[in-house]
Amino acid sequence: MENGSNSSSSNNNNNMVVVIYPLSHYYFGSKEALPDKEEDSFTERIQRMRSNYAAHGLRTCVQGVLLVELYQQPHVLLLQVRNSFFKLPGGRLRPGESDIGGLKRKLSRKLLHSGSDSSCDWEIGECIGMWWRSDFETLPCPYLPRKAKECTKLFLVRLQMTQKFAVPKNMRLLAVPLCQLYDNDKTYGTIISGLPQLLSKFSFTIVRE
């Protein structure tokens, strides 16, 4: 319970520190390819989103921001599809599914071995930002439009000190420093290039042991 600005700000300070571990703490294996919906044509994708919207209403996507240390700088883990575009691990919620539950399911599906029992190990932190689309053809914007058809919620994922990842064969997992993402929406898109801002309030503690 908050009862004043000072207690509020000191409570928040606890959440403001993010412990990150060196990239070398993590093991990256590979696993079977995941179906890549982005291979459909633009028209097919728009059509699919339209019929989903008609059936289920506002589409909610959840994405995880996973951080590691490299060259003493925080890096974000990004999936690269077909040597071209980048995305954060995550995906669309099932109807009725919770943000946290859906994100854990998606992270396990994209980044762990199938049948892996460690889905409960994901520590999902706070929501750091949201993006909305008022239509499926338009770029996302960071404020609620009059009519939203899609909402993308970004969550900080606090990684354990070590973890075995399994990356689908048709994707690459890359660690990209914040300075490379910033203001680089041509390469990374609006949402990913905005991550440095959303992460700017955190202080990063690098743990090496």
Add this chain to the structure above:
Amino acid sequence: MENGSNSSSSNNNNNMVVVIYPLSHYYFGSKEALPDKEEDSFTERIQRMRSNYAAHGLRTCVQGVLLVELYQQPHVLLLQVRNSFFKLPGGRLRPGESDIGGLKRKLSRKLLHSGSDSSCDWEIGECIGMWWRSDFETLPCPYLPRKAKECTKLFLVRLQMTQKFAVPKNMRLLAVPLCQLYDNDKTYGTIISGLPQLLSKFSFTIVRE
């Protein structure tokens, strides 16, 4: 104390709601002009920052993000100086001064009648973002550079239901909607045009009574 992702995310949900009141709840008077350091030439300002840095090291600025409702949309209160550039209310900390204490002092100086006793009424919320300059001539960036000379911290200020403001005669106070700020750094500068992103994780509750 946090002991799991679920409790963490539900704790955070309480902070994610921002109650905002209509612009008409607030009274805006005027008061004597404040000295405008921006009137110095660019060279004079750089020189002043350099000697301050030599004497005190990293310069920290704190700025407040004050929100009101207009046309059912959240608007940010901005000060406009000499009919040209916009800034958030705030300013530079004194050596040894706390972020919260310094921001309260600056908000009172910029937005309340002199001698007003209500400085303790400011409810300073969480830090929503930070920007650093590695040099005084360069644009700020939202990640810590190798060597930082200036840090600007943005705090959400939770306004009371009603308040009497007093705006210095040489400035105007404007309420600007998020959609106008977004991606508009030519008009508002890098920091202010990034506010919609930093505020995107909050849900706004408009209270009219």
